[in-house]
Amino acid sequence: MEFTILFLATAIVMLIAWRGQRPLALGLFGAS
Amino acid sequence: MTQARAITLNTLSLYAVALVLAAAYAAQFILHELPCPLCLLQRILFAALAVGPILNIRFGPRPSHYAMSLLAAVAGAVASTRQVLLHIMPGDAGYGSALLGYHYYTWALLGFVAAIVLLAAILLFDRQFEEEKAVLPATGGAFAQTAVWLVIALTAANVMTTLLECGFGACADNPVVYELLKRAA
Numbered sequence: 455m456e457f458t459i460l461f462l463a464t465a466i467v468m469l470i471a472w473r474g475q476r477p478l479a480l481g482l483f484g485a486s
Numbered sequence: 487m488t489q490a491r492a493i494t495l496n497t498l499s500l501y502a503v504a505l506v507l508a509a510a511y512a513a514q515f516i517l518h519e520l521p522c523p524l525c526l527l528q529r530i531l532f533a534a535l536a537v538g539p540i541l542n543i544r545f546g547p548r549p550s551h552y553a554m555s556l557l558a559a560v561a562g563a564v565a566s567t568r569q570v571l572l573h574i575m576p577g578d579a580g581y582g583s584a585l586l587g588y589h590y591y592t593w594a595l596l597g598f599v600a601a602i603v604l605l606a607a608i609l610l611f612d613r614q615f616e617e618e619k620a621v622l623p624a625t626g627g628a629f630a631q632t633a634v635w636l637v638i639a640l641t642a643a644n645v646m647t648t649l650l651e652c653g654f655g656a657c658a659d660n661p662v663v664y665e666l667l668k669r670a671a
Contacts, residue, residue, distance in 0.1 A: 457526040457657055458649045464533045465641040471540040472634055483537055483554055 460486065487611035492547045493626055495608060496539035500633035503536045506597060507640040511647075513590065519582050520651055520661040524569045528594045531562035533641045535601055540634055543626040547614045552605050559601040566595035581660075 463486040471479040510529055513519050521529065538555030542548070569591035573580040580589045588596075608614075626634075651657065653665030 455649075455652060455654050455656070457523065457530065457652060458645060460527075460530045461533070461641060461645040461648050464530055464537070465638060465645060467537055468533075468540055468634075468638045468641060471537055472544060472638070476541065476545055479537070479541060480550065480554070483534075 487608075487614050489547060489614050492608065492611070492614035493543055493630065496542040496547070497626065497630040497633045499539050499604075500536055500543075500630075500637050503532055503539075504633065504636045504640055506532050507637070507644070510590070511640075511643075513582070514647070517583060520664075522581060522660060523657045524565060524572075525582075525590065526648060526652075526657065527565045528562055528569075528591065529644060531558050531565060532594070532597070533637070533644070534558035535562070536637045536641075538605075540637070543630045543634065549609060549615065552609050556602065556605045559598045559605060563595060563598040563602065566591050566598055570595055 463482070467479055467482045467486060470482060507529065510521065510525075510532075514521060535555050535558045537558070538551040538553075541551040541554070545551075569581070573589070573591075582590060585593060648657075650664045650666045651661055655665070658665075
């Protein structure tokens with residue numbers, strides 16, 4: 455399950471990096 | 487190196503990540519070799535390598551974006567080295583099948599080391615960081631957009647296939663069946 459969550463977190467960070475705010479993407483990347 | 491050339495190289499790196507994720511899927515679906523927990527971790531870290539280039543394409547190249555990919559590459563090198571060392575004893579056949587004489591985790595280690603070297607090399611070119619952000623189209627053109635969505639789609643697909651493989655518990659050390667499909671059958 456932990457790997458599923460890590461893949462999901464990576465996909466969300468990618469989407470935010472592409473569509474959202476840069477500081478949020480950097481923060482989420484650091485958190486995950 | 488101009489900013490436009492740096493963006494092109496970042497786009498190519500996204501296609502390289504997509505190729506790695508697609509090759510991993512080929513082993514999973516054509517050879518029916520399910521990825522082990524360490525294999526999944528290496529896949530995740532290959533996917534994490536793509537976050538830096540995506541930010542570079544959208545916001546222009548910055549050292550912090552390359553640093554993110556560099557951290558992912560170092561973590562990936564650690565994970566793949568761990569797996570190489572698990573199978574380093576003489577007589578150990580290794581995990582899974584070999585491709586051109588090397589197991590996938592050995593190829594992964596070579597890939598992560600190559601990424602570290604290439605990231606350090608591209609950081610040497612200062613001019614890419616000095617140009618105006620407004621020079622670039624916000625989304626980098628169709629070639630770059632295709633690369634970004636391809637990597638995002640492959641990562642999202644991995645969310646589903648990993649859930650199918652591992653289910654809602656811990657992933658098996660040596661998985662041979664998809665946990666959720668086994669429960670459904």
